[in-house]
Amino acid sequence: MRVTSMVAGLALALAACAGGEKADDQAAGDQAAGTETPAAGTSEAPAGTGATHDVDMTLVDGQYRFVPEQLTIKSGDVVRYHNRQGGPHNVMFFADSIPAGAAAVIDAGMDESAPLTSQMAVAQDEVITIAFNGAPAGRYHYTCVPHQAMGMNGNIIVE
Numbered sequence: 514m515r516v517t518s519m520v521a522g523l524a525l526a527l528a529a530c531a532g533g534e535k536a537d538d539q540a541a542g543d544q545a546a547g548t549e550t551p552a553a554g555t556s557e558a559p560a561g562t563g564a565t566h567d568v569d570m571t572l573v574d575g576q577y578r579f580v581p582e583q584l585t586i587k588s589g590d591v592v593r594y595h596n597r598q599g600g601p602h603n604v605m606f607f608a609d610s611i612p613a614g615a616a617a618v619i620d621a622g623m624d625e626s627a628p629l630t631s632q633m634a635v636a637q638d639e640v641i642t643i644a645f646n647g648a649p650a651g652r653y654h655y656t657c658v659p660h661q662a663m664g665m666n667g668n669i670i671v672e
């Protein structure tokens with residue numbers, strides 16, 4: 514945990530340096546990282562080492578919501594988000610509302626469209642799978658981008 518935080522801090526410092534020195538290099542670096550991400554996650558659902566949990570993405574009585582809205586899991590568990598009603602939906606974690614070191618875990622455990630942001634679940638019953646392998650304990654606050662303004666938010670608590 515402590516080492517992970519230090520590494521994350523170092524990465525941030527390096528990123529800041531690169532941005533300050535040469536915009537072209539940073540853009541190239543970002544592009545390279547972007548091509549690596551799908552390869553690391555692959556298009557297959559990431560495998561977890563623990564239990565599997567299910568969360569429904571729904572529209573009930575005019576309210577867009579994740580059900581359950583809060584879910585407690587263990588590091589290594591997998592959460593499957595089902596597009597039940599009112600889609601398309603997705604899952605986007607707030608960078609400032611997840612534990613230190615969690616961003617790398619999410620990046621590795623989810624098929625992303627952008628950092629900390631899942632692909633969009635468009636088809637009925639389409640599933641977004643997130644593996645929390647090596648996830649640090651704490652609260653992971655997230656939203657559904659299309660319905661963020663409507664308060665479609667949720668929390669994963671990693672024990």
Ligand SMILES: [Cu+2]
Pocket residue numbers: 570577599600601602603657658659660665
């Ligand atoms: Cu939604």
